[in-house]
């Protein structure tokens with residue numbers, strides 16, 4: 001079943017999480033292991049990984065806010081690679097195709113959420129790189145139905161951030177229910193923010209875009225990308241905003257965003273977990289200032305396959321070109337540490353071949 005695989009290639013390199021703990025320069029979170037190439041199950045594809053994006057969620061996994069379901073675990077959920085093998089029950093003719101694998105490694109297909117088009121909320125949701133081994137490795141497997149064909153226009157490296165930052169950003173943008181001409185805010189401007197801004201500029205050409213970011217570098221980057229207004233997290237533009245997407249790990253930006261919303265405005269929090277460092281600020285929540293006049297708040301959880309596929313389609317239409325910084329697989333610890341320290345400009349990607 002395995003094509004193009006050298007007989008000698010029975011082992012592979014993987015950068016894996018062995019224990020949970022706080023990431024800092026004295027405590028590299030991943031270890032390089034030499035482990036057997038995985039076998040494709042009945043309905044699985046075997047993927048030769050070309051590249052894998054680095055996401056803030058890996059930090060949440062390692063630091064225990066959304067821990068792996070078993071250890072050691074190979075993280076990574078923005079994977080581009082080539083299908084080099086398949087299980088006997090596969091029927092989609094995917095061998096030799098270039099595919100992407102996103103955070104959704106599988107869902108049950110039978111529950112009310114799966115049947116209702118919201119497989120992102122499935123109670124049996126399996127997250128790639130948290131509940132099943134992901135792409136910080138030379139090979140991985142995925143159920144055939146959860147691999148996404150990557151359009152030829154997109155290179156390996158630039159396609160990786162579309163699978164998480166892009167797809168979840170697309171979902172967050174859809175939940176904003178923005179109309180062309182309405183004001184959109186983004187608080188935080190990392191990998192997802194810079195993709196959402198480009199998607200929003202394409203979908204809502206008459207809208208204005210406001211970027212709130214803590215760091216001067218992020219604000220300069222947002223201005224370069226065509227944001228109408230940039231400011232610090234707590235600065236207030238003169239006009240109210242119809243929707244805001246929050247991609248920060250903190251609570252201050254949530255309160256600041258609720259305050260900046262126009263009547264009827266929607267805040268969508270796009271973060272798998274919030275950190276607890278500034279949680280105390282929530283006691284200053286003020287009904288009149290933050291909630292009154294039908295402001296609403298919702299979160300975005302996971303992604304569906306259609307979010308991923310619509311984001312890929314939009315990316316080729318625009319065309320969307322993510323800014324990326326590449327690292328070799330063995331430098332994954334450095335990439336994670338830099339991300340944790342807030343050295344974010346565009347997206348970080350591990351280049352595996």
Ligand SMILES: [Zn+2]
Nearest residue numbers: 055057164165
């Ligand atoms: Zn991610």
Ligand SMILES: [Zn+2]
Nearest residue numbers: 108111114122
């Ligand atoms: Zn389900």
